[in-house]
Amino acid sequence: MGILDNLNDMQKKAAAKVDGPVLILAGAGSGKTRTVTYRIAHMVLEKGISPYKILAVTFTNKAAKEMKERVEAIIGEDAGKILVSTFHSFGVRLLRMYGSQLGYEPNFNIYDTDDQKKLISDIMKRIGINDKNLKPATILGNISKLKEDGIGPEEIETKFYMQNIKDVQAVYKKYNSALIKNNAMDFSDILVNTNKLLDIPEIRERIQERYHYVMVDEYQDTNNIQYKIVNKIASKYRNLCVVGDEDQSIYGFRGANIENILNFEKDYPDAYVVKLEQNYRSTENILKAANNMIKLNESSKGKNLWTEKNGGDLINMYEARHARDESNYVVDEIYKLLKKGKTYKDITILYRTNAQSRIFEETFIRTGIPYKVFGGMQFYQRKEIKDVIAYLNLINNPKDGLSLSRVINIPKRKIGAKTIEKLQIFAEENDISVFEAISKMDEVGVPSSAKLGLQHFYNTISGIIEESECLSVSEIYDRVLKDTGYIKYLEIEDDKADVRIENIEELKNSIYEMEKEEESLTLSEYLEKTSLVAATDDLDEGDNYVKLMTIHNSKGLEFPVVFIVGMEDEMFPSSRAEFDPKELEEERRLCYVAITRAEEKLYFCYATERDIYGRTSYMRQKSRFIDEIPSHLIEMKNAVIERVEKVENKMAKPAEKIENFNPLKAKVEDNNSPYSRGEKVSHKKFGLGIVRAVEDGQRIVIEFREGLKKFPLMAADKFITKL
DNA sequence: TATATCGTTGTTTTT
DNA sequence: CAACGATATA
Numbered sequence: 001m002g003i004l005d006n007l008n009d010m011q012k013k014a015a016a017k018v019d020g021p022v023l024i025l026a027g028a029g030s031g032k033t034r035t036v037t038y039r040i041a042h043m044v045l046e047k048g049i050s051p052y053k054i055l056a057v058t059f060t061n062k063a064a065k066e067m068k069e070r071v072e073a074i075i076g077e078d079a080g081k082i083l084v085s086t087f088h089s090f091g092v093r094l095l096r097m098y099g100s101q102l103g104y105e106p107n108f109n110i111y112d113t114d115d116q117k118k119l120i121s122d123i124m125k126r127i128g129i130n131d132k133n134l135k136p137a138t139i140l141g142n143i144s145k146l147k148e149d150g151i152g153p154e155e156i157e158t159k160f161y162m163q164n165i166k167d168v169q170a171v172y173k174k175y176n177s178a179l180i181k182n183n184a185m186d187f188s189d190i191l192v193n194t195n196k197l198l199d200i201p202e203i204r205e206r207i208q209e210r211y212h213y214v215m216v217d218e219y220q221d222t223n224n225i226q227y228k229i230v231n232k233i234a235s236k237y238r239n240l241c242v243v244g245d246e247d248q249s250i251y252g253f254r255g256a257n258i259e260n261i262l263n264f265e266k267d268y269p270d271a272y273v274v275k276l277e278q279n280y281r282s283t284e285n286i287l288k289a290a291n292n293m294i295k296l297n298e299s300s301k302g303k304n305l306w307t308e309k310n311g312g313d314l315i316n317m318y319e320a321r322h323a324r325d326e327s328n329y330v331v332d333e334i335y336k337l338l339k340k341g342k343t344y345k346d347i348t349i350l351y352r353t354n355a356q357s358r359i360f361e362e363t364f365i366r367t368g369i370p371y372k373v374f375g376g377m378q379f380y381q382r383k384e385i386k387d388v389i390a391y392l393n394l395i396n397n398p399k400d401g402l403s404l405s406r407v408i409n410i411p412k413r414k415i416g417a418k419t420i421e422k423l424q425i426f427a428e429e430n431d432i433s434v435f436e437a438i439s440k441m442d443e444v445g446v447p448s449s450a451k452l453g454l455q456h457f458y459n460t461i462s463g464i465i466e467e468s469e470c471l472s473v474s475e476i477y478d479r480v481l482k483d484t485g486y487i488k489y490l491e492i493e494d495d496k497a498d499v500r501i502e503n504i505e506e507l508k509n510s511i512y513e514m515e516k517e518e519e520s521l522t523l524s525e526y527l528e529k530t531s532l533v534a535a536t537d538d539l540d541e542g543d544n545y546v547k548l549m550t551i552h553n554s555k556g557l558e559f560p561v562v563f564i565v566g567m568e569d570e571m572f573p574s575s576r577a578e579f580d581p582k583e584l585e586e587e588r589r590l591c592y593v594a595i596t597r598a599e600e601k602l603y604f605c606y607a608t609e610r611d612i613y614g615r616t617s618y619m620r621q622k623s624r625f626i627d628e629i630p631s632h633l634i635e636m637k638n639a640v641i642e643r644v645e646k647v648e649n650k651m652a653k654p655a656e657k658i659e660n661f662n663p664l665k666a667k668v669e670d671n672n673s674p675y676s677r678g679e680k681v682s683h684k685k686f687g688l689g690i691v692r693a694v695e696d697g698q699r700i701v702i703e704f705r706e707g708l709k710k711f712p713l714m715a716a717d718k719f720i721t722k723l
Numbered sequence: 724t725a726t727a728t729c730g731t732t733g734t735t736t737t738t
Numbered sequence: 739c740a741a742c743g744a745t746a747t748a
């Protein structure tokens with residue numbers, strides 16, 4: 001009786017094959033984590049492999065933590081010797097040790113997306129790019145892509161199709177050198193530089209010798225640079241085990257390359273391939289829905305998930321008149337579920353975009369349902385938190401000019417944009433940090449009104465830096481608040497002071513928590529953790545509340561009851577994916593992920609009206625994905641008419657109406673019409689619009705920014721152009 | 724330099 | 739609806 005007898009036949013095969021390249025194609029809910037943890041346990045306990053030799057890479061900290069705990073439950077404290085880490089944490093770890101070879105100091109800071117955008121917009125201003133069509137976010141997207149494809153600013157060739165290539169190139173160059181000057185890395189740098197380190201023969205060999213066995217989870221979501229990193233480390237001993245599911249590849253937009261998993265057998269012709277198809281999570285009906293949908297994807301290699309949980313409830317579908325009604329319906333259903341013995345923590349609401357959480361939050365607050373939103377405007381992105389973190393960043397790494405410029409005038413010290421610019425220019429010309437430039441403010445020639453504030457700022461920060469060596473993170477944190485008077489500043493200047501101060505308290509608690517777990521937590525480590533947290537890292541299955549999150553954030557999780565809301569065309573699939581077959585496939589995979597999160601009960605909801613940008617969008621259609629599921633698996637709950645009456649009676653704010661227009665009676669499609677529903681058009685006066693209906697072949701209804709408009713079809717061509 | 728007010732514009736998805 | 743930027747004014 002060995003450890004692996006706890007697994008089913010296929011899982012056992014996957015876990016027993018320890019040497020050489022292994023590809024585990026693990027369908028949703030097929031016991032992937034179980035297989036991998038038993039595989040590791042088998043390696044250590046039965047194969048005599050040193051746990052130090054094992055590296056397991058996961059996608060989130062939560063997954064890493066869970067894997068470590070589950071291995072520990074089988075093999076005991078030896079589990080602590082295995083390195084289970086995310087790509088980014090692994091990279092940072094390496095870069096703290098060897099980053100000096102690339103010109104970084106070990107206390108480098110990590111910039112998140114907001115920091116990156118700020119830096120880029122500063123650079124754009126400085127070099128005088130004020131093209132309205134060229135937003136920092138766009139340039140950032142280009143830069144990240146180039147970086148991760150290994151293309152430096154010098155190497156951009158005209159063959160790359162990219163608008164404003166010259167501007168991108170100029171910003172890219174400055175951006176990179178600014179990061180280095182600031183002793184900072186962005187998310188891409190962490191991966192790119194890790195890869196660079198592995199190109200240094202001594203380091204590569206050291207790592208290869210350290211980790212004879214490499215495992216990668218969620219391999220379908222690795223990007224090109226992660227692919228390089230993994231394959232470099234594993235190239236010597238070739239003990240590479242990758243686990244994934246091509247049908248769950250949903251991060252294409254950030255560079256994930258589904259080809260990595262599809263081509264594994266080409267990369268390693270001797271790969272041992274195992275498919276895990278028995279699903280332990282969901283009922284038969286839920287799985288059938290998922291299977292039927294995903295088989296429409298060309299990217300799908302084809303697999304057939306099966307389960308012993310025969311039958312099960314049908315998928316419950318509800319058409320709401322308005323998004324408000326949708327959330328009310330969900331609340332009604334939650335109450336029913338509670339009566340049937342479910343608790344709040346069994347229930348999760350999934351949606352395509354973060355903005356959708358809002359209406360549910362309002363409804364849950366009104367009805368007293370406990371809930372928690374994961375992701376979205378994250379804790380660490382809030383203004384007050386970013387301010388305090390910026391102070392800590394600056395103390396950790398005084399070269400960080402970006403963090404400096406964020407807080408130099410917060411609280412107000414009479415230091416304006418002009419003064420900061422002068423300091424920046426001086427710093428650049430003399431090749432020193434901005435912080436150092438402050439100490440030479442007489443040479444810089446700052447306005448005399450700013451001098452006192454600058455001096456004060458400088459003294460405060462350098463005072464804390466001097467002492468920081470012998471202070472804990474929470475002590476440094478206290479010093480920052482006290483010495484800068486930040487709380488007082490909020491009380492005086494900020495009308496949301498109470499909430500912000502509460503958040504700052506919460507930040508302090510989180511520091512305490514971390515220090516409890518790790519006594520010798522350094523400032524640098526703390527900051528690293530805060531920049532690499534994922535939305536669901538702090539999800540605790542024990543807490544009793546309804547969970548709300550995007551489908552992306554739900555990957556790897558499972559819940560007894562799942563509501564997938566906003567199942568409307570233009571929302572899901574996203575309007576941006578409509579015309580691109582590849583993106584549509586990714587949306588479909590996303591839907592597949594959503595469906596396969598559910599264990600027992602699955603709901604689809606959509607609304608025919610919904611407020612978007614403060615305006616109502618009418619006649620929204622149910623998602624095409626719903627039609628891809630066999631109708632006998634779906635139970636339609638309410639006919640729209642019946643519901644409309646009910647809702648109109650209780651709606652506080654009736655939906656806007658245009659004269660003589662009844663959305664319910666309007667003919668939605670007309671095959672003889674030159675226009676079709678959902679088509680995007682442009683109008684001379686009203687701008688962009690979407691065709692909502694063609695009435696009796698006579699009139700066309702178009703939704704514009706300022707609402708619905710009707711035109712006689714005959715005259716439409718004069719004003720309207722198809723896009 | 725700091726604030727007030729108006730107008731524009733946008734929304735996928737995230738480590 | 740917000741968040742952000744540009745412009746005006748103290």
